[in-house]
Amino acid sequence: MDESLRLYSYWRSSAAYRVRIGLNLKGLAYDTVPVHLLRDGGEQHQDAFRAANPQRLVPVLQHGGHVQRQSLAILEYLDETWPEPPLLPRDPGERQRVRALALAVACDIHPLNNLRVLQYLERRWQVPQPEREEWIRHWIGEGFAALETMLAGDPATGRYCHGDAPGLADCALVPQVYSARRFGVDLGPYPTLVRIEQACLALPAFAAASPDAQPDRPA
CATH class of the missing domain: 3.40.30.10 (Glutaredoxin)
Structure with missing residues (x-):
C-alpha cells in the first residue's frame, strides 16, 4: 500500500x-x-x-x-x-482554545489577504498597489490586536501559543507573522506574538518550513 x-x-x-x-x-x-x-x-x-x-x-x-x-x-x-x-491537547476545553486561536488566523485574517482577493481588488476595481497593501496591513493589524489580547491575557499561554510545546495554533501564527513582516506591518504593539514567533523559529521544524528554505523559492 x-x-x-x-x-x-x-x-x-x-x-x-x-x-x-x-x-x-x-x-x-x-x-x-x-x-x-x-x-x-x-x-x-x-x-x-x-x-x-x-x-x-x-x-x-x-x-x-x-x-x-x-x-x-x-x-x-x-x-x-x-x-x-500532538498538535492539539487532549482536554476538550484546551483543544477548543487552540482551535480558536488557529481559526482566528485561518478564517478571520488570512482570507482577507489571500492572493485571489488582492487580484480581484486589482483587476475588478483597479485598486492601486499602495492601497491594496494598506488593506493588508489594516486587516492583519485588526486580527493581531485581538490575538495579542487573547494570548497575553491567558495563563494557558506559555513559551508557545498553548503551553510549552508547539501545536496547531503556532502552525497558523508563524506564517501570518511572516506575511505581516513582508507587508511592513508594525509589530511593536504585539510583543506576545513576536515572542512566540521567535521561540518557534528557533526550532528546526519551523526553520525548515520557512518560505526561504523551499525548493521552489526563486533564486
Whole structure:
C-alpha cells in the first residue's frame, strides 16, 4: 500500500507553510510538488491541479491514494493519523482554545489577504498597489490586536501559543507573522506574538518550513 506523502505547495503560501510546519513537527518525510500561483496566470487554475482541488488553492496533501484539502483540516488529519507529538491537547476545553486561536488566523485574517482577493481588488476595481497593501496591513493589524489580547491575557499561554510545546495554533501564527513582516506591518504593539514567533523559529521544524528554505523559492 502506498503511504507516501506529497505536498502540493507554493513557497510563499501561508496555508502551505502551516502544513509544512505540521509535517516537520511530526517528523514526516514528504515530497514537495510546486504549484506556482503566478506563473502563466497561476498553475492552480490548470486542469491537472483543478482535478486535485476544485477550489484552486494550495495546499493539497496526497497520502497514498487519498487527497487532503484545507490546511487546518490537513493538520488535524496528521494529528489523528500520527498522534505523536500532538498538535492539539487532549482536554476538550484546551483543544477548543487552540482551535480558536488557529481559526482566528485561518478564517478571520488570512482570507482577507489571500492572493485571489488582492487580484480581484486589482483587476475588478483597479485598486492601486499602495492601497491594496494598506488593506493588508489594516486587516492583519485588526486580527493581531485581538490575538495579542487573547494570548497575553491567558495563563494557558506559555513559551508557545498553548503551553510549552508547539501545536496547531503556532502552525497558523508563524506564517501570518511572516506575511505581516513582508507587508511592513508594525509589530511593536504585539510583543506576545513576536515572542512566540521567535521561540518557534528557533526550532528546526519551523526553520525548515520557512518560505526561504523551499525548493521552489526563486533564486
